[in-house]
Amino acid sequence: MNSGLLGYLVVLGVTLGGVGLFTAAMVVRRVLAPRAPSGAKLATYESGVDPSGGDWQQSGFRYVAYAFLYVVFAVDAVYLFPWALVLRTSGLGIASVVEMGIFILVLLVGLAHAARRGVLSWL
Amino acid sequence: MSTSARELTVGMGAGGLATSDMVLNIGPQHPATHGVLRLRITLDGERITKCEPIVGYMHRGAEKLFEVRDYRQILVLANRHDWLSAFSSEIGVCLAVERALGMEVPERATWTRTLLSELNRVLNHLMFLGSYPLELGAITPMFYVFREREELQAVMEEIAGGRLHYMFNRIGGLRDDIPAGWLDRAAEAVATVRRRMPEIESFIVGNPILNARTKGVGVITPAMVEQYGISGPIARAAGVDVDLRRDDPYLAYGELFSPGGPGRVITRPEGDSLARLEVLLDQTHVSLDLADACIEKLRSLPQGPVNVKLPKVLKVPEGSGYAATENPLGFNGYYLVSRGEKTPWRLKLRSASFNNMSCLGEVMEGELLADMVAILGSMFFVVGDIDK
Amino acid sequence: MSVLEIVLRSVAVLVCFMVLPLVLGQAEHKVMAHMQGRLGPMKAGGFHGWAQLIADGVKFAQKEDIVPRAADKPVFRLAPAVSMFSYLLALVAIPFTPSTVAGDLPASLVYVLAVSGIATVATLMAGFGSGNKYAMLGAFRSAAQLVSYEVPLILACASFAMAAGSLSIGGIVHAWHPIWLLWQLPGAIVLLIAATAELQRPPFDMPVADSEVVMGAMTEYTGLRFALFLLSEYAGIVVMSALFAALYLGGWNGPFDGALGFVWMLLKTAAVAFVVLWVRMSWPRLREDQLQRFAWFFLVPLALFQLALTAAGVIYTA
Numbered sequence: 001m002n003s004g005l006l007g008y009l010v011v012l013g014v015t016l017g018g019v020g021l022f023t024a025a026m027v028v029r030r031v032l033a034p035r036a037p038s039g040a041k042l043a044t045y046e047s048g049v050d051p052s053g054g055d056w057q058q059s060g061f062r063y064v065a066y067a068f069l070y071v072v073f074a075v076d077a078v079y080l081f082p083w084a085l086v087l088r089t090s091g092l093g094i095a096s097v098v099e100m101g102i103f104i105l106v107l108l109v110g111l112a113h114a115a116r117r118g119v120l121s122w123l
Numbered sequence: 124m125s126t127s128a129r130e131l132t133v134g135m136g137a138g139g140l141a142t143s144d145m146v147l148n149i150g151p152q153h154p155a156t157h158g159v160l161r162l163r164i165t166l167d168g169e170r171i172t173k174c175e176p177i178v179g180y181m182h183r184g185a186e187k188l189f190e191v192r193d194y195r196q197i198l199v200l201a202n203r204h205d206w207l208s209a210f211s212s213e214i215g216v217c218l219a220v221e222r223a224l225g226m227e228v229p230e231r232a233t234w235t236r237t238l239l240s241e242l243n244r245v246l247n248h249l250m251f252l253g254s255y256p257l258e259l260g261a262i263t264p265m266f267y268v269f270r271e272r273e274e275l276q277a278v279m280e281e282i283a284g285g286r287l288h289y290m291f292n293r294i295g296g297l298r299d300d301i302p303a304g305w306l307d308r309a310a311e312a313v314a315t316v317r318r319r320m321p322e323i324e325s326f327i328v329g330n331p332i333l334n335a336r337t338k339g340v341g342v343i344t345p346a347m348v349e350q351y352g353i354s355g356p357i358a359r360a361a362g363v364d365v366d367l368r369r370d371d372p373y374l375a376y377g378e379l380f381s382p383g384g385p386g387r388v389i390t391r392p393e394g395d396s397l398a399r400l401e402v403l404l405d406q407t408h409v410s411l412d413l414a415d416a417c418i419e420k421l422r423s424l425p426q427g428p429v430n431v432k433l434p435k436v437l438k439v440p441e442g443s444g445y446a447a448t449e450n451p452l453g454f455n456g457y458y459l460v461s462r463g464e465k466t467p468w469r470l471k472l473r474s475a476s477f478n479n480m481s482c483l484g485e486v487m488e489g490e491l492l493a494d495m496v497a498i499l500g501s502m503f504f505v506v507g508d509i510d511k
Numbered sequence: 512m513s514v515l516e517i518v519l520r521s522v523a524v525l526v527c528f529m530v531l532p533l534v535l536g537q538a539e540h541k542v543m544a545h546m547q548g549r550l551g552p553m554k555a556g557g558f559h560g561w562a563q564l565i566a567d568g569v570k571f572a573q574k575e576d577i578v579p580r581a582a583d584k585p586v587f588r589l590a591p592a593v594s595m596f597s598y599l600l601a602l603v604a605i606p607f608t609p610s611t612v613a614g615d616l617p618a619s620l621v622y623v624l625a626v627s628g629i630a631t632v633a634t635l636m637a638g639f640g641s642g643n644k645y646a647m648l649g650a651f652r653s654a655a656q657l658v659s660y661e662v663p664l665i666l667a668c669a670s671f672a673m674a675a676g677s678l679s680i681g682g683i684v685h686a687w688h689p690i691w692l693l694w695q696l697p698g699a700i701v702l703l704i705a706a707t708a709e710l711q712r713p714p715f716d717m718p719v720a721d722s723e724v725v726m727g728a729m730t731e732y733t734g735l736r737f738a739l740f741l742l743s744e745y746a747g748i749v750v751m752s753a754l755f756a757a758l759y760l761g762g763w764n765g766p767f768d769g770a771l772g773f774v775w776m777l778l779k780t781a782a783v784a785f786v787v788l789w790v791r792m793s794w795p796r797l798r799e800d801q802l803q804r805f806a807w808f809f810l811v812p813l814a815l816f817q818l819a820l821t822a823a824g825v826i827y828t829a
Contacts, residue, residue: 010614011603013521018599021525022592022739025572029735032572042580044643045730047161048152051581051644066803070658073811077665080818081621084673088825097822104815111807147644155722169648169799258722260713260796266547332714332795492648493798496722 065119069111076107144172147492151180155258155496158506162483162499166492174487174495176480181510189470194220194294194437197470201457202288204474205508207250209285210243211450213292218373219446219459219470220294223439231421232296232429237375238309238417239279239291240448241410245316246275247451248407251503252323255400258500259336264326271319274312281305294437296430301421310418317411324404337397341486341498344394352478355453356503360402361394367449375417385412396501403503438465450475452503476508524613528599532745533564538781539745539788540564546792567738574734581642582731590640591732591739594633598746600626605753606681608763608772618678620668623754627709630747631657634711634718637740638728649727652799653711653718659806660708660715666814667702670821671695671758680754684762691759694824698817699759701810703786706751708802710744713791717799752783 044051083100086092150161159180165173185204189197194216201216202209214236221228253268276286282305283291283298291298327333343353343361358365366388368376380386389405391398439461447456453475460469479502486498537552540563544551556562578584604619606612616622631653638650672678674695675686708715719727726732729740756762756779763772797805 007603007614007616009517010520010524011600011616013517014524014600014603014613015596017521017525018592018596022595025735025739028572029576033734034573034575036575037577041575041577044579044581044641045725046644047148047150049148049161052146052148052163066655066658066807069807070662073662074665077662077669080666080669081672081678084669084818085676085678087673087822088676088829091829094826097819097826100822101819104818108812108815111811115808145644154725169651256795260716260720260722261794262543263547263792266549270548326793330795332797335801336795336798491798491800493717493720493723496720500722 065114069114072107072110076104079103149495155499157254160480160504160506160509162487162495164487164492164495169492171487171490171492171495174484176483178477178480178509181506183507183511185511186470186472189467189472191466193465194439194467197467198292198294199288199290201472202290203507204472204511205450205452205455205476205505206287207247207505208243208450208452208455208508209288210239210279210283210291211448212455213289214240214374215446215448215450215455215457216470217292217294218448219444219457220437220439222446223442223444223459223461224294226295226431228296228431229428231300231424231427234375234417234421234424235297235301235429236292237379238414238421239282239289240374241414241417242275242279242309242313243289244410244451245407245414246272246279248403248410249275249316249323251403252327252400252407255500255503256327256333258496259333261326261333264323267319267323267326271316271323274315278305278309278312281308293430293433295433296428298430300426300429306418306421310415313411313414313418317408320408320411327400327404334397336494336497337400337501338395339393340396340494341490341501342394343482343486347482347485351482353453353482354478355450355475356389356402356406357399357453357479357501359388359390360398362390362392364388364390367447367454371447373446373448375420379413379416385409385416396497399501399503436465438463439467447473452476452505452508453479472511474508474511476504476506477511480504480509520613524599524602528602528742528746531749532742533568535745535748535784535788536564536741537561538784539791542785542788543792546789571735571738576734576736577731579642579731583640583642586636586640587731588736590633590637590728591736591743593636594630594743595739595746597626597629597633598743598750600629601750602746604680605750606684606757606762607776609681609685611773612681615681616679619680620672620678620683620758623680623750624665624668627747627750628657628661630709630743633740633743634728637732641728641731643731645724645726645730646728649718649724649730652724653728655799656708656711656715656718656802659803660705660810663701663806663810663814664705664709666811666818667698667705668758670698670814670817671702673818673821673825676825680757680762684757684764687761687764689761691761694820695759695817697813697820699755701814701817702755702759703783704810705806706755707787707790708806710747710751710787712748712787714794714796715802716796717802720796748784748787749780752787753780755783756780 083096145166147164147166148161149155149164151159161177161180163175163177164171185200188200192200197216198213202213205212249268249272253265256264279289280286282302283289343357345361345363348358348361348363369380369386369388372380376386378384387409389402389409391402441461441463443460445456445458447454454473455475456473458471459467462468487495490498540551552560552563554560555566578587601623603614604616604622634653635650638646671683674691675683677683677686711718719729729737732740756776760779763776765771765775768775
């Protein structure tokens with residue numbers, strides 16, 4: 001367990017190293033890259049014509065239904081991992097598999113219902 | 124953006140959020156438009172609610188330039204608007220002028236013209252067979268078709284000296300006779316391309332992703348074909364059985380498309396992007412067969428002149444006439460009005476891509492942005508042919 | 512573990528992060544070229560253009576750094592760094608031999624899945640920070656993609672964890688047995704497809720589809736910032752290939768794995784990476800909604816089937 005926590009020290013080390021790497025890259029860029037900003041260069045690219053419309057627009061985000069499904073199944077996964085981990089060693093046996101099956105089946109019924117209602121087709 | 128009050132309803136399914144539409148320019152400088160075509164698209168999410176093609180970024184005033192060139196010079200211009208069908212476009216001008224002059228073109232020249240037209244068609248179709256998958260994200264077919272194109276380009280270059288703008292036609296015939304041994308090399312190139320076609324097809328035919336992207340996407344109906352004057356492979360993919368090579372024979376097509384001849388008109392009933400691609404693929408095979416038939420015929424023809432001696436100043440008698448050819452992309456017509464001068468008074472160019480493109484607004488409506496490229500690529504256009 | 516050791520391990524990870532993606536990128540250049548009847552880079556560095564990507568890097572460094580006027584500047588500037596961190600941190604937990612792993616984390620599988628998700632955050636930052644419509648559409652798409660591949664990915668990984676009874680990648684490799692090649696096959700298929708989708712590689716490269724949204728979230732980037740996105744993309748291929756090699760192909764397991772374990776792991780990773788590259792050369796891309804339907808109607812059921820299969824196997828052998 002101790003060695004496991006020590007592993008995170010390497011993660012910390014790599015994080016610091018990564019910050020250093022990014023900083024170094026940006027310094028190199030500062031030194032090597034030319035700088036000659038102009039109006040046309042700083043304009044937003046829209047296929048070579050002036051961008052139409054303002055900076056802020058409200059637009060349809062069409063993946064809401066999928067996002068809901070995603071949240072549901074991701075939460076499911078949270079329960080799944082601990083169970084998956086101890087299934088072999090703890091002797092939970094067949095009963096736990098059936099219980100997990102029922103749990104997932106409920107989700108699947110929900111998925112089937114969503115599909116039947118046409119939520120999963122592109123709006 | 125308007126700041127007017129918006130109705131806001133949150134919900135799943137068909138209700139959704141009331142949002143303002145986003146106007147997005149695709150082109151003139153965009154990787155999808157292979158040229159300088161511009162589409163002004165109004166998007167609701169990724170759904171296209173309106174699409175407006177804006178053309179003219181490449182307008183070179185071809186028709187006006189025709190009016191100040193003599194007929195020999197016009198040929199140089201005429202093969203430039205559609206740079207993938209240069210030879211076929213030259214033919215149109217020649218036919219218009221020759222018909223106005225009542226000129227008889229030697230048979231040898233006619234068959235050579237037919238052969239080169241078909242090779243040009245294969246070159247054109249191969250290009251689109253490669254570029255269409257490329258727009259859908261498959262990079263490799265492009266390199267395969269360019270290998271095949273290279274085979275044909277080599278024989279075209281040998282006979283004409285050019286690889287893209289052949290400038291091999293003259294009023295009344297061709298510039299030169301066929302070089303010694305060229306027919307054998309052309310036959311070999313055609314055979315090579317035919318042998319390797321399955322390699323290209325293996326990328327395109329039956330690929331589940333390609334089918335999913337193109338089936339039922341961008342459907343063009345026969346009514347739209349008539350409405351917009353769509354022609355060529357796009358019209359035939361919509362089930363409209365029209366091909367000038369058979370319906371209004373020019374060059375040697377009358378014989379090639381006669382019963383029992385190698386000529387076939389390929390049609391598909393579906394009208395979607397997949398059908399357009401399949402028509403192109405099948406037409407390539409037909410054109411290879413036609414090229415073979417032309418080569419055989421040319422072998423049997425006796426040596427003889429390939430052009431007509433022209434006067435120093437070529438004047439077309441007063442009058443008007445229309446000559447249309449079945450270019451690789453569709454009808455390509457020249458309406459020639461002459462006042463008896465050495466230049467035409469007016470030479471109207473009817474190009475295939477311009478008409479074919481005009482239906483985009485209707486076809487795109489209601490499709491997804493991702494399908495935009497699937498449709499655009501399957502419309503097989505050359506921007507120069509649109510803008511002239 | 513001394514401070515020196517930690518520093519050495521961190522440096523080793525950074526070196527891997529800098530080198531492996533370049534090797535992979537060069538391999539892609541060459542593999543792609545030869546599949547398409549070309550030679551690929553031949554000049555840079557002399558021998559078969561081996562230094563092409565180094566030359567590219569030098570060139571990227573000399574390119575002007577443009578931050579568009581309409582961009583949300585701090586977000587725009589920071590996005591490449593965030594994208595870099597995801598797979599850089601994931602690399603820490605990839606084991607090459609039983610003892611060769613930079614940081615031995617107790618639940619490294621969950622850790623790798625978690626940090627690799629950061630890449631999508633970076634894409635969203637870049638997309639929304641650019642103030643560009645193509646970039647925003649690309650970011651939308653990559654968010655949509657996330658919700659479709661992440662569930663199958665997690666479920667497939669859960670199956671491997673269940674089969675081994677361990678959440679550590681090293682532990683899973685220890686528990687690996689050749690029978691897994693058959694037993695875990697459906698899960699492996701799901702894992703490979705979902706990993707390709709996470710990496711936004713063809714046929715799932717809709718978020719960066721050049722013919723539709725130009726370059727997606729990266730449209731407005733130039734120079735080194737753009738290069739960092741590319742670097743992290745290829746690092747992602749390395750990490751995901753290594754993950755697949757470890758979970759399904761048994762990592763360092765192989766003949767003489769006492770001495771050659773390292774080689775086996777690298778070979779297996781290279782083989783998986785080759786498949787990822789190969790797919791790019793052969794297939795067109797799907798549409799975002801097609802991926803979502805594919806994920807929810809094929810991958811998720813298949814992954815659940817695999818879970819049931821694994822549970823049955825575990826109960827049977829326990």
